[in-house]
Amino acid sequence: MSTEYAQRIPETPEESGRLLDKVVPPPHRPPLLYRAMAANPAVLRAYVEGPILGLRGLLHTGQLAPDERELCILRVTARCGAEHEWGVHVAYFGKTSGLSPVQVAATVLGEDADQPWSPRQRAIVALADAMVDMRELSDAELAGIDQVLTVETRTEVVAISAQYLGISATCRALDIPPEPGAPRFPVAAG
Template sequence: MTTPPVPEESRRLLDSVVPPPNRPPRLYLAMAHNPEVLRGYIERPILGLHGLLHTGQLAPDERELTILRVTARCGAEHEWGVHVAYFGKTSGLSSEQVAATVTEVTPSHAWSPRHLAVLTIADAMVDQRELTAAELAGVDEVLGIATRTEIVAVSAQYLGISAMCRVLAIPPEDSAPRFPSGT
């Protein structure tokens, strides 16, 4: 896959934190394909009022599917439940799809190709591995590089949040759903 050029907006952001002739770290360059992701890391917290979750370009179902899959795979029941409780009603995901983020049982209303690509990226992030050639081909068919970059950025943020939840033993909220039984 040929990497497209970095958008001019991202180039200006990169130059503000790593002035030429210095080369920005590869991570920053990867994020640069989506200026909002890069800006989220450089100019403001991802989760702040103006952070990535409020200004990102992912559709609500794709953003929540990413978050639910990462938090479920990491065993962060607290964060998973908070997202189901507060964003689940507006995400567009069915209750069966939400449960499948934990159980991995394919919902009867099958995943769309875009949802499968989101799950593929989220799973690779949790496993900390590269996509296989087949996975990358499937992702490339339905997602552009800016969308993939945003899914990776959201996944990375929620890997950290999941770790905090687990390490700090944050229990589920009383009013939030729990993982489906049997998991």
């Protein structure tokens, strides 16, 4: 973490410190995003205990396979330029998500001809991209999505995309740098 950024993080209020210890027990260190939000204990509490990220949250519904959930999160955070959140997810969930290293890189760089997405993954990427672009899906995209995703699954992908649009905006607005030790965005060869 840069010294400049470390100096901008305010002292953690006692209430936030207790909450951070509960959510990310020592000796682990909370991500920079959590530390930035800790300046306001009410915001931090709502963020980590609320219906979206709490134990009942979208990260743990079991309705999407781990690779599908992470594909959606990585694509949204990459498209939004939220390198901090993208790197945290690659570091914490990358090895267990089921996505290949080429697929993880493709969330930033675009699809690699040697590792195309499955039709289901392509539908998730299309939904995530439409959310980031704040646009309607094309007829062709809708047809492809209808063939491989149920309405319930589509709704969950949209909800996860919306949540990570907000998280990405937070990372960007607070200028949160990449998490120390987490992967950085890959750079296209060429």
